[in-house]
Amino acid sequence: MTLFSHAPSRVDFSNHAAVPQALFPCAEFLPQARGLAPLVLRTQIASDAPARELLLDAALGAGRRAKTSELFRTGRLPAHGLALSATHGGELVGTVRLWNVSAGGKPALLLGPLAVSGAHRSLGIGAALMQMAIERARTLGHGAILLVGDAAYYQRFGFQPELTTSLDLPGPVERARFLALELAPGALAGATGMVVPTGARERSRPRTLIRQRVKSAQAA
Numbered sequence: 590m591t592l593f594s595h596a597p598s599r600v601d602f603s604n605h606a607a608v609p610q611a612l613f614p615c616a617e618f619l620p621q622a623r624g625l626a627p628l629v630l631r632t633q634i635a636s637d638a639p640a641r642e643l644l645l646d647a648a649l650g651a652g653r654r655a656k657t658s659e660l661f662r663t664g665r666l667p668a669h670g671l672a673l674s675a676t677h678g679g680e681l682v683g684t685v686r687l688w689n690v691s692a693g694g695k696p697a698l699l700l701g702p703l704a705v706s707g708a709h710r711s712l713g714i715g716a717a718l719m720q721m722a723i724e725r726a727r728t729l730g731h732g733a734i735l736l737v738g739d740a741a742y743y744q745r746f747g748f749q750p751e752l753t754t755s756l757d758l759p760g761p762v763e764r765a766r767f768l769a770l771e772l773a774p775g776a777l778a779g780a781t782g783m784v785v786p787t788g789a790r791e792r793s794r795p796r797t798l799i800r801q802r803v804k805s806a807q808a809a
């Protein structure tokens with residue numbers, strides 16, 4: 590069942606460009622039909638964590654924590670201003686986060702995971718999260734974004750494998766899925782070698798706390 594049964598098949602995000610690009614606004618996109626719950630894209634907040642982790646488990650499976658990209662996230666905070674949530678009627682339905690890295694000596698971001706809840710897919714929410722993340726990253730002065738994902742999806746945002754041929758990840762990766770986008774032309778020129786995390790470290794053990802909250806949410 591679609592939650593947007595009275596709305597167009599895809600949510601109209603065409604007003605996205607009008608969203609003020611002052612840092613970290615709360616951007617709200619209303620479906621065109623009246624009476625429907627608002628769809629909101631905004632900066633992630635701490636209380637999003639349990640729903641975000643449940644969404645990621647459902648979208649990516651329990652094995653998601655064994656992925657090479659997870660090495661860049663464990664024990665780190667996302668890049669400032671670059672953790673985004675999509676909510677519908679207050680329910681978290683989409684998430685994307687970006688992480689500070691050094692790409693062979695060049696400062697860059699690693700994007701992931703991106704996920705949208707199964708009931709809300711093909712409405713343009715994934716694309717809207719990607720566009721907002723890319724625009725924010727550019728506004729914040731970042732030069733390049735790396736990710737590991739399906740080129741068939743990410744190439745529409747300009748990501749390409751050719752930019753990562755001289756880069757390595759600290760674990761197995763399919764080269765065709767190791768993609769990058771330059772926000773500033775030439776930002777990855779001469780980037781050679783290992784990609785390593787450079788983000789701020791988490792202060793406590795929030796993953797334990799998040800797991801406890803996820804269990805509470807599941808039990809409720």
Ligand SMILES: CC(C)(COP(=O)(O)OP(=O)(O)OC[C@H]1O[C@@H](n2cnc3c(N)ncnc32)[C@H](O)[C@@H]1OP(=O)(O)O)[C@@H](O)C(=O)NCCC(=O)NCCS
Nearest residue numbers: 648702703704705710711712713714715716738739741742
């Ligand atoms: C990938 C994902 C985030 C897309 O979210 P979404 O809100 O449905 O995306 P959009 O509405 O912007 O785009 C949907 C389109 O992308 C296509 N698409 C989705 N995943 C794709 C993939 N892996 N490869 C190619 N195309 C894909 C859909 O078929 C759809 O095509 P259509 O417009 O012709 O119907 C979502 O499918 C998801 O959460 N998947 C599971 C988690 C995942 O694989 N995340 C990416 C790994 S980092």
